[in-house]
Amino acid sequence: MSIAETDPVTTAPLDVVELRHKRRDSALTQLAAAAERIGAVHEPGVLVAALQHSEQLGCSALGRGFAVPHVRSVAVHRPLLLLGRSTRGIEWGAADGQPVHLVAAVLTPSAASARTHVDRVTAVAHAIRLQRTRLRLLEAGATAASALFRELMA
Amino acid sequence: MNAAERVLALCDLDLLLELARESELSGKLGRAGFALAGVSALERERARVLHGLDRRWANTYERCLGRYGRGVTLVRERVCQGCFVTLPTCAAPPFGEAELHLCESCGRLLYWR
Numbered sequence: 391m392s393i394a395e396t397d398p399v400t401t402a403p404l405d406v407v408e409l410r411h412k413r414r415d416s417a418l419t420q421l422a423a424a425a426e427r428i429g430a431v432h433e434p435g436v437l438v439a440a441l442q443h444s445e446q447l448g449c450s451a452l453g454r455g456f457a458v459p460h461v462r463s464v465a466v467h468r469p470l471l472l473l474g475r476s477t478r479g480i481e482w483g484a485a486d487g488q489p490v491h492l493v494a495a496v497l498t499p500s501a502a503s504a505r506t507h508v509d510r511v512t513a514v515a516h517a518i519r520l521q522r523t524r525l526r527l528l529e530a531g532a533t534a535a536s537a538l539f540r541e542l543m544a
Numbered sequence: 545m546n547a548a549e550r551v552l553a554l555c556d557l558d559l560l561l562e563l564a565r566e567s568e569l570s571g572k573l574g575r576a577g578f579a580l581a582g583v584s585a586l587e588r589e590r591a592r593v594l595h596g597l598d599r600r601w602a603n604t605y606e607r608c609l610g611r612y613g614r615g616v617t618l619v620r621e622r623v624c625q626g627c628f629v630t631l632p633t634c635a636a637p638p639f640g641e642a643e644l645h646l647c648e649s650c651g652r653l654l655y656w657r
Contacts, residue, residue, distance in 0.1 A: 464555050
């Protein structure tokens with residue numbers, strides 16, 4: 391039995407992270423560390439492994455320079471969205487071969503249903519599907535990007 | 545990787561596999577551009593993690609997964625999140641240490657955080 395339900399994606403906490411690394415696994419580690427700092431994750435090592443397994447299941451880079459890594463994990467104790475930005479670009483293994491500049495990570499607690507998680511992931515992927523939207527998110531300051539992302543998700 | 549981390553990794557792998565095997569949800573992800581092609585690789589990874597786990601915990605995990613649909617259950621503020629019974633103070637691990645236990649009420653495999 392599971393009676394816990396996660397917040398809708400529009401009200402989940404959101405944080406903007408400037409990604410320094412060039413490799414996907416390093417970027418995932420940085421995102422997990424940011425999630426732990428915010429207090430949404432207890433075991434960042436377990437979260438990194440879960441994110442890597444999720445990438446093994448299917449690459450989260452959707453092409454044209456953006457990726458939506460997502461995981462439903464026991465390491466996550468409250469839902470969180472992380473917006474990662476990289477000016478240099480990250481080698482993510484996208485089908486189109488382009489480096490990733492914008493990463494929107496969706497972290498969902500294990501108590502939430504798989505359907506809730508998929509709804510959150512597709513909502514995020516839909517929100518940043520337009521190139522002009524992604525450019526605005528990349529060029530804005532951290533606070534403005536956070537506000538813009540919230541506006542897109544509403 | 546200690547036993548607790550292995551059990552958590554196993555649980556996360558099962559959550560991923562549950563998502564990939566649900567045709568409606570994987571179809572929805574597929575339409576959004578996520579190709580879930582690595583199910584067999586994840587199954588191999590699951591077998592590898594399970595093989596590395598102590599037999600006692602591996603058997604308990606599989607039993608809980610079969611019975612409750614979830615191999616491991618979290619404990620928050622001494623409450624088992626499976627049966628919602630408050631566990632005795634003496635059952636808690638030393639402060640700052642995460643440990644695996646069995647719930648005295650429902651028998652679920654518990655992870656204290």
